[in-house]
Amino acid sequence: MTEALLQVDDLRVSFDSEDGVVHAVDGISYAVDTGKTLGIVGESGSGKSVSSLTTLGLTRGPRAKIEGRMMFNGRDLLTLPDEDLRKVRGDDIAMIFQDPLSALHPFYKVGVQLIEAMQSHRSISKSAAHTRAAEMLELVGIPDPKRRVDQYPHEFSGGMRQRAMIAMALSNEPKLLIADEPTTALDVTVQAQILALLQDLQDRLGMAIIIITHDLGVVAEIADDIAVMYAGRIVERGTTEEIFHSPQHPYTWGLLSSIPRLDNPRDEELVPISGRPPSLINRPSGCHFHPRCPYARDAHKRVDPPLEAVNGGTHLAACLLEGTVRTRIWDGIRTGRDLESLKRLAATSAQPVVEGDAATAPESEGTQPEPGEGSLVESEQPAREHSTETPFMGPEEMP
Amino acid sequence: MRTYRKAIVGAIVAVLALGVAACGSSSNSSSSKSSGGGSTSNSAGASSVPLKAGENPVGQTLYGKKKGGTLTVYSSEDFEHLDPGESYFELDYAVMYATQRPLFTYPPNSNDTLVPDLATEMPTTSNGGITDGGKTVTVHIQPNVKFSAPVSRVVTSKDVAFAIERGANPNVANPYMEYFASVKGASSAKGGPWSGISTPNNTTIVFHLNAPQAQLIIGALSLPLSAPVPQEFAGPMDKHAPTTYGTQAEVATGPYMIESNPKTGVFAGLGYQTGKSLTLVRNPNWDPSTYTSAFKPPAYLDRINVDIGGDPSVIGPQVLKGSDSVQLDTPANSVVKLAYDSYPSQITFTPGSGDHYVALDNAHGLFTNVNVRRAVWANLDRAAIIKERGGTLTGEPATHFIYPGNQGFAQAGGLAGPQVPWNKDVNGSLSVAEQYMKAAGYKTGKYTGNQTVQIVGANNGNDPAIIQILNSDMTALGIKTHVSEVDQSVMYSKYCGVPKQNIDACPTVGWIRDFADPLTTLYETFYGPAIVPTNNSNWGQVNDPQINAAMVQAENTVDPTAAAQAWANVDKMLVNDAVAIPEDFDNQANIESGDVVGSDDLWDTGSWDFMFTSLKNP
């Protein structure tokens, strides 16, 4: 097995605060290979952003406690001295952020900010950097780049700003690009353009991408692997196909259900996950998700589920429900069964769980209507529609 | 009258009471011991008020001191008018008398005995200076006095005549022209010659009067207005409204002159910068031999630099700890205390620096009743007021209206004053007061009517506390009051000085005489016909025909001793009528550096006399 570009092992990040210790990231492991895309999905406060900021050393501080290993190109980023880590930032590992307006300095021209990024890692003349900045803008699909390079961020539209951010991030040809909610602040059509751009650039430049989002729909098309985070932990991890085809964790189900589906014939409301993300200071006992889990049993309040392989493969999940029960519930969700019956399903399956329920599961579900192609295909539908767009400007971006 | 600096004294030195109260008893006892003394007219009041911390101004050394050096003079206040025709303020006088020579003057250690300055002798009936039963005054002047550059010619009596006559020019607007009202032609003068002033030769000037007011005229001729002014120089400047003589340029006759351009006489921007500085230098044309033996200014100092502006609490320590400097205006209360405690030889307290009283409206309202006025007087705690004003170092309890240092002070009873039941107890006596309330028709001894008394006072310094003392002493008699506190200038110009405002009581008014003639203390303030609709100084609108007549009679008394007695009688009548309530006779604090041998002008509220002040190490 070749070594991954970034290999994270048992990463733990906690911060001292006035109210107590915040366990932002609590023992997560993942890996990204060159040319591959990892999606990290979770609500705000799930620790997804902290884990990626930690990659860049941006969570270091007197109040932060960081443990684990984070191997990148043979070096542990967590133990790297500040100055060495700074050299990695923006060079081998680049990052783009959610709100492209606030992420660019309002007082400096876009080109200047790109040049600054280049010059802090390369000895390159200002004029050469300026030329390259324009090239980068062109690369990310900004028209008239020679003029645009000397404009200020506020003269760019939202989508163009994010393109500029991407250009800046890619200006030093990073091996890994971390995109933290890169499309959240943008409207739907522009979102798709940006995602398509990222994919296109990855194809051309071959870097690895970690894309962080609260929206599974965003990563559906471009991610190879997906890690779902909840309360500082990865609760499910697998290939994109696994996550969309046979999601194992009730939280993942919730996330999948909250993806807007353009093809949905009925006026069906999105099903958000009820309740609020837990406090990272006083986390719920047992399975951290139990207070919001419709299928939780009493025992789940006491037992902390480990992240375990599903069917012995690379697909991992941390759920105390039996695998068969999970499969049946997911099938029920897909076919639109109401929540009460699903809860009953989880509860009635409780007894035989101890012995294993592989035999009973298909029996009870067999009468259900044909599930069709599966939610993966359906959920991909909107993304695919947008992705037909080539990375050119939308009409709203015309100057 | 010059209430200006005095009022500020009252305001600023007041807090001193707290710090210096302990010393008060000793000076109290010594003052009561000597009260009633001073029977001679010479410095009668002053010598009986021993208030010195350092050198007593009365006993100060005037002659034989070291010559030379530069004196630095600090003054947080600016000068007002440097034209001898307009100047009317203690600080201005310090400059005026050092640079200008009026006909007569007071030596620094006297406040009631005039001596010749520009004149060659004091006019008397015996030397022919006063003739025609007091209706003609003849003055001879020194023949060899010269104006400073650029005029640089010998002063003649015509220059004196012009100086006085221009006082009536509206562009000059001398503020005390009424003293010259008896001079023929004065009342209709607008700046041109007066029929009552003649100059038979270059060294003689004769004043022809409508009334036998020779003493008053002689007194008034000690004011800066009588200092000669060259018409060829000042005349064109007087055409400006107001005149530019004294603001732009000026010539001097005294030992010093405001530093000026010798070709033009212009001092503005050179020797005087408004609000910034004033510089006195020696007048090269001055001849020390042009004086009589009674008054020979030694002019020790080479140069006097007046530094205008700054904070009194900084200036004071600069003077006390520094060298070769004095403070011209009133020291801050903290500085007086500092000086008294740590630099006792560097502070003086000059007696006879004015008085304060409660003006009561004699013409309207409750205080038209003489017995109510007596009752309020009897109950007023003057000791408390003095404590507020700064304690016994800066004030003596007042019992009557002619204050120390004025002619007639001794005849009027000295510090004890005329003996009446209502002026006896400095702490106030409710029982005496109630007797007079009963006499006024209030059977219980307390006021039972419905009138409310309007009290208006200044809000500066400790004046509000003094207002409160009067207020509580009045309410103790059942009198209902309404108190207003306003800025001092507003108090005078909008309330107490406007009769139709009907202000019943003004407890923070004060008075400084112009010269030793008691007229300058009593006329403007208590003479009925002197009441004017605005800018009035007879704040209580006192208009008693008998008192008016007595004042006219005193004014027309030619013999000085008889005049003093006549004014003392007026004073007794004022006390008897309780036309106002005297609060205190003021003493002025002045500070100097340790190496300055300062000379206080007793007659000018203790202001430093630059002609007599010297340095120990010039």
Next chain:
Amino acid sequence: MARYIVRRILWGILLLVLVSALTFLIFDVFPSANPAQLRAGRNASPAIIHHITVELGLNHSLPVQFWDYMKGIFLHFNFGYSYYSQQSVLSLIVNRLPATLSLTVGAVVLWVLAGIPVGIISAIKRGSFLDRAAMGVALTFVSMPVFWLALILLYFFASDIGKFPILPGANTYVGLTSDPGKWFTSLILPWLVLAATQAAIYSRLLRGNLLEVMGEDYIRTARAKGLPERRVIWRHGVRSAITPVVTVLGLDIGGLLGGAVLTETVFEIHGIGLLNYDAILHSDFPIVQGTTLLAAMFIIVANIVVDIGYAYLDPRVKYS
């Protein structure tokens, strides 16, 4: 931009006219002594007071007086004459301005040099002993009355009256042109007094701004780009945090040029503030009017300069 500036200047002039009108009104409405009477002396006869009233034009109605005043300014650039000294108000102001200018410039340099680094260090070392100490001192200075601080400094350090006589004290100011060395030393204490409070205010302001800015997304971006921390703080953090400080600085300078009354009084520096103070004491209306206009003008000019400067500092701001 030029049109914008012209428009602002025209508005400024209109504003100055309004300020004058307001000053006229205030002097008319609030009880103050009659200037003619003060001019004449307290004992002057009503006839003389009337004469002076006419000479000073005080007999006219308020609008007429105002109209005459405005005519004098616009037609002859004549700001009137002092009631007291008869000197031209303009010449008095011109005479006093260098002192106020000296006081202001030095104090500004001092407080900028002190306040800005302290603010930055405090923000960077937030919560450290250094930060707490600096902010404690700043709070003390902010709450200290200028007048009091001035007296304390004089009582301690003035060469004439101080316990540790090391610096020239009150009344030592000389013009820059007459003796630069004395000019400088005489202004050290006044500069310290003026600068102390302001440095404290600026350090607190900058600290607050910088703390806020350092939490901005673009700072995170700058760090993510791998910029050295020093560059992140200065080029990205301070650059943003200082912009509002520059605005305040402009207005403060404008205000100070109108005269620092307390400091000028205590140190006896004959500047605009002391001129104004004396004039108020004397009800010398033309000078008060002149200094008020001057102060208003400085503030208006400072406003315009600040706004124009802002357009350069913050490219998002555009005027037309």
